[in-house]
Amino acid sequence: MRPNDWHLTEDIDDFLAQAGDFLRSRPALHTMPLTVTEKLRALGPAGSGNPAPVFGWLEQSGEVRATFYRFPGRGLSVTSLTPEQADTLAVRLVSLRHALPSVSADHTTATAFAEAWQRHTGATPTLRFRLHLHRLGTLTPPEPAPPGRGRLVDDRDHEHLIRWCREFAADVGETVTIDAASWANTRFAEKSYTFWETPDGTPVSMAGVNPMVAGQIRVDPVYTPAHLRGRGYAGAVTVEVTRAALAAGATDVVLFSDAANPTSNALYRRIGYVPIADWAGYDFTLTESEDS
Structure with a gap:
């Protein structure tokens, strides 16, 4: 060799x-x-x-x-x-x-x-x-936060989760089949997910995280249906999973964002994520x- x-x-x-x-x-x-x-x-x-x-x-x-x-x-x-x-x-x-x-x-x-x-x-x-690849600097939760709370996704949410992952993939241009039969072999299956729910228990946004490796956890995906955007839900659920990552001992919390989307890039910077690479x-x- x-x-x-x-x-x-x-x-x-x-x-x-x-x-x-x-x-x-x-x-x-x-x-x-x-x-x-x-x-x-x-x-x-x-x-x-x-x-x-x-x-x-x-x-x-x-x-x-x-x-x-x-x-x-x-x-x-x-x-x-x-x-x-x-x-x-x-x-x-x-x-x-x-x-x-x-x-x-x-x-x-x-x-x-x-x-x-x-x-x-x-x-x-x-x-x-x-x-853009971002790394968490100092977490800065939005004030005021939208009404509601974060909740870990469980088995009762599986169909809802699959539908939102399919919609997310379509939004970002991924050509992939995401349904009950294919779920286990998709890149979405190994993640854990959190929903942001309104006070009446209606899910309005979600964020996933990859398992921790070498002290780093990647937030992916973050998705809010189009008709619910602009209300602070994505920021709230991203803060929720970021807090959980830090509590789990992560030393690096990272996420990717579309360079052409000024809204999401501004959001991540407001809550403490810092761009480290294109x-x-x-x-x-x-x-x-x-x-x-």
């Missing part, structure tokens, strides 16, 4: 043995790979019902400098890279006949990799989304090469 190179594996335990300390060294910025690998580790081999993902880590001078993961037929998710590192990764994946539909990463990395992928494959990158996703024109 060449020490200064990208190393690939489908073995989650092997990957975490090599790259786990690197991922835990920056838990807020590495929220996505930490969450994904913890879910796969907990489920065990084939437990997710999906084909095994490919993991990779870049070793330079005896240290891990970057990682990636991708599921067959899906895009690449990668930690921060220099342009040179992005180029070497593109070269390596091309040599292994990976046909990537997309890449997501911090904006600088995603752009560098998209340009490298275009150079080496001829595929045309198209910017699909821009996000995120981006590029789609690629598919090539004729065979996906691995």
Whole structure:
């Protein structure tokens, strides 16, 4: 094995043995790979019902400098890279006949990799989304809070929860089937959820959180039906799950927001979330090469 190179594996335990300390060294910025690998580790081999993902880590001078993961037929998710590192990764994946539909990463990395992928494959990158990654600074609950209270979602709410997750996915442009049959294999299933209810017990907003990994918890999703927006419910339920995350011992509470949505970005900043990185996703024109 060449020490200064990208190393690939489908073995989650092997990957975490090599790259786990690197991922835990920056838990807020590495929220996505930490969450994904913890879910796969907990489920065990084939437990997710999906084909095994490919993991990779870049070793330079005896240290891990970057990682990636991708599921067959899906895009690449990668930690921060220099342009040179992005180029070497593109070269390596091309040599292994990976046909990537997309890449997501911090904006600088995603752009560098998209340009490298275009150079080496001829595929045309198209910017699909821009996000802000926020980390909690000092929690500042809104005053006054809207009337009502937070309540943990339980089994009686399952149909309601599935419907709202489906509506959220449609709002953010995710192409995914979310119903009772598919629920367990969606990215929404492993989360815990809280509803904000009006005083008469009517749910008006929800927030989910991922399980804590390396001291970080990610708030996702936050959703209020369109006809109920503008009343402070999203802020109230986000504060509710944030308080619970801190009470559970989280040292980093993070969330993503749509960079093009000034309302949600202003809301998160008002309640104490601070932007720490810009995120981006590029789609690629598919090539004729065979996906691995």
